[in-house]
């Protein structure tokens with residue numbers, strides 16, 4: 059396969075792009091003159107996602123970031139399938155950040171749901187083109203030419219031509235319009251829907267995969283930064299004597315102080331540059347800095363939680379309402395209320411943020427483990443006062459991300475330092491940097507009150523949610539939850555209750571708030587699904603049966619029609635309705651898989667929860683065992699997921715396994731602040747799930763569906779914590795409403 | 807001082823306090839060994855020192871003098887190690903970042919305990935964090951490797 063330098067490829071591509079609605083629709087080839095300028099003359103690029111070499115190698119260009127979800131494999135599966143390519147001859151190339159690909163921000167569980175159709179079309183149009191090229195070569199009708207497994211066959215004569223042999227002829231034709239080419243039927247799928255092994259697995263298990271932390275450029279310096287301990291703090295005084303004496307340290311650079319809004323800007327502080335990582339880390343430790351903490355130094359997270367709770371007890375701002383909740387509560391036979399709090403969390407990807415930058419007079423290049431190469435390009439260009447076209451963003455493998463790496467601040471730091479020093483710089487974040495200077499999952503308080511009638515049916519539901527909004531990171535005047543966050547498991551409450559009122563409360567942020575895997579769904583599902591269990595207990599009913607009753611009839615909940623602002627994860631509600639039938643179905647499926655009614659071993663109990671997020675329905679049953687010391691273990695977990703059409707069944711299972719364990723981490727971890735400074739710093743005090751806490755087994759059942767594809771990376775996380783806490787209640791009678799769950803429960 | 811890295815003898819004249827992790831990554835450009843915490847809390851940096859799993863982020867070069875370091879790049883001596891095969895059978899890795907450390911930890915453990923129980927696996931692997939949550943597959947792969955060795 060020809061290896062091509064990035065600049066020539068970019069020229070080639072931009073010359074060949076014909077913008078027509080979808081960015082994917084390209085004209086096949088540049089003018090002959092342009093071919094001559096490139097060293098790709100013998101290959102061709104039937105779309106921005108596919109390149110075919112004369113030796114038959116098919117290069118799939120993956121425009122989504124690889125962070126463990128195996129998107130590089132899935133994208134290749136989709137294209138190879140419709141292209142009828144031989145899997146063994148597929149090579150994956152990672153796209154740089156470029157708007158020609160459309161959205162590249164790899165978050166929101168949308169890589170497949172937004173790209174399945176367009177990538178199928180890209181593959182199918184290239185297949186059609188190869189058939190046309192063969193027909194032309196043979197002087198026969200294209201209808202007589204079939205493409206299958208890297209070969210076009212002229213059916214009447216049995217003649218064949220390989221894909222590589224057709225490149226030259228195909229290069230003279232025009233790519234058929236991807237929107238109108240015929241796609242394969244589901245029955246014809248060869249790779250889509252199968253458990254194809256991950257394309258990167260060999261590199262990973264031999265230590266050859268390159269992550270952001272691993273990038274090395276010629277003459278590169280390593281930078282480690284001492285950032286203000288309190289958000290928007292500043293350096294008051296600095297003594298760098300000791301640092302300069304450390305062998306390997308090449309410089310100490312003060313970064314500009316940051317003021318609100320934080321956005322994706324560098325946090326400021328002081329960078330130590332060195333020839334190796336260890337000298338840089340030691341150098342940073344040797345800095346003697348006196349900080350001016352600023353107004354966020356008043357932030358105390360314990361006190362703050364009480365404030366949020368107090369707000370949740372007061373009348374809030376209306377989000378959604380039907381019926382008359384006040385009357386329903388008045389007339390209830392039983393009135394039940396509960397308050398739930400979830401602390402800040404840190405995404406803590408296994409690989410902390412890292413980015414390398416090379417900056418010269420008129421161009422810059424970044425190598426980063428970023429979820430969002432386009433935003434990285436934009437922010438770096440802004441920080442360097444360059445045009446975006448002057449900035450190239452190369453995406454490495456991501457050692458986990460979970461939302462942290464959709465913030466390009468660390469690339470901006472690298473770019474600023476590379477510009478300042480005139481040499482390539484790689485910024486590495488230590489674990490303490492990651493934990494202490496994050497974009498935190500929001501802290502929240504929620505209050506739910508319900509009324510039950512004499513039969514134990516829920517007749518009224520009043521729910522208030524209070525948390526500092528992610529929007530505050532970009533606009534400090536934002537002090538109410540945004541509708542985009544309320545969409546995540548709050549305003550889309552699926553219960554069929556005659557009287558319901560949902561309200562939001564005000565909260566001012568004191569740290570950077572950001573996305574974490576499944577975002578506000580974590581705390582909303584925790585409250586709603588815990589409370590559903592509390593109601594079942596109050597009504598003396600089986601929790602699974604009661605949950606199904608709360609969900610009610612099979613129907614589509616039309617929030618926009620009810621006057622509720624609802625974004626539906628950016629996809630049309632007609633295509634992806636809130637379907638309570640599918641929601642109830644995963645509850646039934648998971649209950650059956652877990653053998654819900656069966657008697658368990660002594661000390662073992664089950665909890666259940668269900669949640670729709672990212673247009674996907676997930677129900678989880680957690681089995682816990684608690685010993686007489688209050689120590690819990692999780693013998694088994696069952697997950698049922700309905701994500702519509704899925705591309706790789708093994709990846710879906712892996713995401714549900716990992717998403718459940720991430721959900722457990724969300725239940726046991728916490729980030730707190732004292733005097734505006736984050737109290738935790740590493741995995742000794744920020745607890746994440748280890749293998750001895752992990753479930754003994756995780757059974758994942760994928761509901762077969764030909765519904766449009768929905769999200770997979772996040773939806774298994776939200777139901778985990780409530781299912782877990784519901785099980786702990788069954789086992790111990792202790793109701794956990796304030797996370798985190800201690801590793802050892804109190805024993806009476 | 808002299809160290810052997812994946813069978814290759816190397817003369818090291820740098821700071822004896824430099825952790826093995828940064829020597830491997832920055833000086834030898836062997837980036838298969840990962841940084842995750844720097845405090846022996848996550849296991850991402852696990853390598854073998856004379857066959858024993860150690861956390862290279864807290865092991866100074868002085869402790870490696872005249873010893874053999876084996877990293878993920880050298881595990882199996884050019885062949886696919888039985889654990890690497892098992893890792894493929896179970897499609898263990900997600901992001902993959904922790905997996906060098908997981909495999910190196912498991913390799914030294916299996917060498918000492920070729921027929922481990924589930925709880926022995928958990929004890930041996932407790933120091934290795936996987937944020938992607940591949941733990942159930944790690945257990946299964948270690949069991950498969952143990953069976954292959956039997």
Ligand code: FES
Pocket residue numbers: 840841842843844845846847848849850851852861862863864
């Ligand atoms: S980096 Fe060494 S144990 Fe975490």
Ligand code: FES
Pocket residue numbers: 126408457458899900901902903904905935936937938939940
């Ligand atoms: S596979 Fe991502 S941290 Fe383990």
